[in-house]
Amino acid sequence: EAQVTQNPRYLITVTGKKLTVTCSQNMNHEYMSWYRQDPGLGLRQIYYSMNVEVTDKGDVPEGYKVSRKEKRNFPLILESPSPNQTSLYFCASSSGQTQYFGPGTRLLVL
Amino acid sequence: AQSVTQLDSQVPVFEEAPVELRCNYSSSVSVYLFWYVQYPNQGLQLLLKYLSGSTLVKGINGFEAEFNKSQTSFHLRKPSVHISDTAEYFCAVSGAGTYKYIFGTGTRLKVLA
Numbered sequence: 001e002a003q004v005t006q007n008p009r010y011l012i013t014v015t016g017k018k019l020t021v022t023c024s025q026n027m028n029h030e031y032m033s034w035y036r037q038d039p040g041l042g043l044r045q046i047y048y049s050m051n052v053e054v055t056d057k058g059d060v061p062e063g064y065k066v067s068r069k070e071k072r073n074f075p076l077i078l079e080s081p082s083p084n085q086t087s088l089y090f091c092a093s094s095s096g097q098t099q100y101f102g103p104g105t106r107l108l109v110l
Numbered sequence: 111a112q113s114v115t116q117l118d119s120q121v122p123v124f125e126e127a128p129v130e131l132r133c134n135y136s137s138s139v140s141v142y143l144f145w146y147v148q149y150p151n152q153g154l155q156l157l158l159k160y161l162s163g164s165t166l167v168k169g170i171n172g173f174e175a176e177f178n179k180s181q182t183s184f185h186l187r188k189p190s191v192h193i194s195d196t197a198e199y200f201c202a203v204s205g206a207g208t209y210k211y212i213f214g215t216g217t218r219l220k221v222l223a
Binding site: 004031033035040041042043044045048050056058059090092097098099100101102103104 | 116119142144146152153154155156159161200202204209210211212213214215216
């Protein structure tokens, strides 16, 4: 089944403790992206990747890092999480202009 | 740069009634336009997209949208809604040839029995 998977689905952590949210797609898509969703703000793009080793900033990249060493994986790294990064995070991969979204990762930073 | 405005944060409508969810955008370049639906506790699913060509776009679940360049709008419509259409709907824009997507703040559609 064609899908985008994210892990973990739920995470509670403390300020400053580095964490990684994994994203993997099995559709051989070149384009992948990370978003955060906050009430009243919709989805905001954090980072995107056009292909392996090619990434660029979205609208809200501060406090996040990404890497794209393999086509199928696009992990999101929070080196020193802060409470304002509490949010619902979505990974997506794209074929042409159709994005396929993962199920989301709900993060709480205390 | 692009921006998207969804004018209505919530839209209640009775079952079998028509509905229109409004979306306006701004951009200095040609755009691609999208509508996504998010059911409770799920990810987003593409309803329809406008890339070029016919300005009336038909999508899944009986939804359609019309691209109006002069009014910079891309309103979503359905002639008769069902309870199962209750969800949050997001309009999104991407500059043609770019990889950046801008989403609106969403419209919660509540279909009432």
